[in-house]
Amino acid sequence: MSILGKILGGIFNRKKDAPAAAPTPAPTAAPVQPPVTAAVATAPQPPQPVDVAGILDFMNEQRDQKLNWRTSIVDLMKLIGLESSLAERKELADELGYTGDKSDSAAMNIWLHKQVIQKIIDNGGQLPRDLMS
Numbered sequence: 001m002s003i004l005g006k007i008l009g010g011i012f013n014r015k016k017d018a019p020a021a022a023p024t025p026a027p028t029a030a031p032v033q034p035p036v037t038a039a040v041a042t043a044p045q046p047p048q049p050v051d052v053a054g055i056l057d058f059m060n061e062q063r064d065q066k067l068n069w070r071t072s073i074v075d076l077m078k079l080i081g082l083e084s085s086l087a088e089r090k091e092l093a094d095e096l097g098y099t100g101d102k103s104d105s106a107a108m109n110i111w112l113h114k115q116v117i118q119k120i121i122d123n124g125g126q127l128p129r130d131l132m133s
Helices: 003-012 038-042 052-061 073-080 086-096 105-122
Strands: none
Touching (some): 003 073, 073 086
16 A cells, blocks of 8 residues: 555544544434436545544544644654654655655655645545645
8 A cells, every 4th residue: 555545544544533523313204315316326426524634633632742743744644653754755755746856855745745635635634724725
């Protein structure tokens, strides 16, 4: 599995562990549904939005050492339980098509964080506006 796949899996597979909003009461009577046509049945469903900030903040609250996942790719990777070494980040940079100088790890890390945040959004993750720039 790719490093990006591990990051996305580490976030989206943990959504069940984060505290959920108050449950919605179940309806007492089953509503009558119109027949489903073949076109509707085969149409792909859009991904359900996921409160990624809530998940990651919840994970961070469980730790003794607090991590700054909102600005640091290293901390984001650590929070999810991944290796955050320079070698792993260079591999992630290759996966995402980084064309800059990988020996400039600060610039690469900033670029990686922005790209990973965008990939999270592209996969149905909801994040605060300040992270989406």
